[in-house]
Amino acid sequence: MAAASSAPVDREFTRRLPKIELHAHLTGSISRTCLHEIWKAKKAREPELGLEDPLTAISLEHDINTFFPLFSSYIYKLCNDIPNIEYSTKSVLHDFQADGVVYLELRTTPRAIPEHNITKHDYITAILNILHPHNNDPNNTMKAHLILSIDRRNTPSQADEVIDLALKHQASSTTSGIIGIDLCGDPSKGTIPTFTPAMTRAKTAGLSLTLHFAEIAASATDSELSTLLSWNPDRIGHVIHVNPIFRDRIEKMGIGLELCLSCNVKAKMITGMYSDHHFGVWRHTGLPLAICTDDVGVFQSPLSEEYFLAATHFDLSRREVRDLAERPVPCIFGGEGEKERLRGIFKGFTG
Numbered sequence: 001m002a003a004a005s006s007a008p009v010d011r012e013f014t015r016r017l018p019k020i021e022l023h024a025h026l027t028g029s030i031s032r033t034c035l036h037e038i039w040k041a042k043k044a045r046e047p048e049l050g051l052e053d054p055l056t057a058i059s060l061e062h063d064i065n066t067f068f069p070l071f072s073s074y075i076y077k078l079c080n081d082i083p084n085i086e087y088s089t090k091s092v093l094h095d096f097q098a099d100g101v102v103y104l105e106l107r108t109t110p111r112a113i114p115e116h117n118i119t120k121h122d123y124i125t126a127i128l129n130i131l132h133p134h135n136n137d138p139n140n141t142m143k144a145h146l147i148l149s150i151d152r153r154n155t156p157s158q159a160d161e162v163i164d165l166a167l168k169h170q171a172s173s174t175t176s177g178i179i180g181i182d183l184c185g186d187p188s189k190g191t192i193p194t195f196t197p198a199m200t201r202a203k204t205a206g207l208s209l210t211l212h213f214a215e216i217a218a219s220a221t222d223s224e225l226s227t228l229l230s231w232n233p234d235r236i237g238h239v240i241h242v243n244p245i246f247r248d249r250i251e252k253m254g255i256g257l258e259l260c261l262s263c264n265v266k267a268k269m270i271t272g273m274y275s276d277h278h279f280g281v282w283r284h285t286g287l288p289l290a291i292c293t294d295d296v297g298v299f300q301s302p303l304s305e306e307y308f309l310a311a312t313h314f315d316l317s318r319r320e321v322r323d324l325a326e327r328p329v330p331c332i333f334g335g336e337g338e339k340e341r342l343r344g345i346f347k348g349f350t351g
């Protein structure tokens with residue numbers, strides 16, 4: 001093991017490395033190949049379909065401004081019936097597992113599709129109907145759980161509806177289900193304090209909370225960050241525009257961090273390149289921390305590549321990368337049994 005540990009980190013190693021993915025948006029995680037298959041079948045059924053082939057429509061050239069419309073004006077129009085939602089969810093699970101992910105928390109925004117008579121409840125049920133058999137199949141090495149997202153543009157009553165759905169399908173010790181609530185969406189939109197009652201209700205009911213945090217300067221005002229922290233989040237994502245006072249508060253609260261390297265670099269959410277990423281600052285804190293993909297279908301960098309990039313740009317050894325991969329365990333939402341399973345997996349990983 002000592003000899004293996006001193007070898008440089010390569011892609012073969014980061015693919016074999018057991019990995020934990022905590023920040024993956026379901027629709028953003030669908031590969032272009034899967035979307036292409038859906039598009040092809042749709043185009044055969046509806047030759048007049050006015051949507052471009054995903055292989056050309058989804059480029060790598062998305063910045064934070066062009067990124068959000070991609071969902072509402074394109075991907076949601078492709079994945080708009082139950083068979084396609086099921087097919088794409090299966091494909092996302094397959095891709096993460098094939099990349100060596102052993103624990104996945106997927107998140108999605110409940111979406112009604114009136115033109116196909118699909119309610120938000122139907123949408124969630126379709127996804128859970130794929131997750132349940134996946135988790136019950138002993139051949140699968142990865143367990144997957146679901147978080148429901150509240151979009152920043154939601155009204156307070158829409159936010160309440162998300163909490164209602166989450167409680168209706170809340171995970172128990174015997175079934176996989178909803179384990180937490182996320183706040184996401186275009187960070188230039190929304191009135192954050194209006195979500196306080198919904199978030200308080202979610203926490204009180206035992207749902208864990210993760211929040212998109214300080215993604216752009218406009219969503220990182222003292223007032224917004226204070227409101228977000230007042231909800232006692234268990235984890236926060238991105239965590240970019242954070243001044244030393246808030247950094248200190250986050251450390252004292254012991255909040256878990258979800259950091260996304262390629263997303264932040266490719267969408268130009270940070271100034272500079274990988275070596276300038278704030279992972280370089282947060283990694284020296286004692287906080288639980290997870291390297292995450294965010295939207296692997298769009299940014300096209302799987303989790304194994306994110307670990308490879310972290311190792312390359314921050315000069316990490318195999319041992320350090322292995323420890324980094326285990327670092328999220330204390331902040332997963334999946335319960336003590338899952339933490340135990342993951343600790344066992346890392347114990348058995350000899351590098």
Ligand SMILES: CNc1ncnc2c1ncn2[C@@H]1O[C@H](COP(=O)(O)O)[C@@H](O)[C@H]1O
Nearest residue numbers: 025026027028071107108109184185212295
């Ligand atoms: C920079 N990264 C990000 N920041 C904020 N929100 C993001 C995001 N990436 C994705 N989403 C949110 O997730 C939805 C797509 O997945 P679901 O339909 O919910 O599965 C997007 O519409 C957006 O609201």
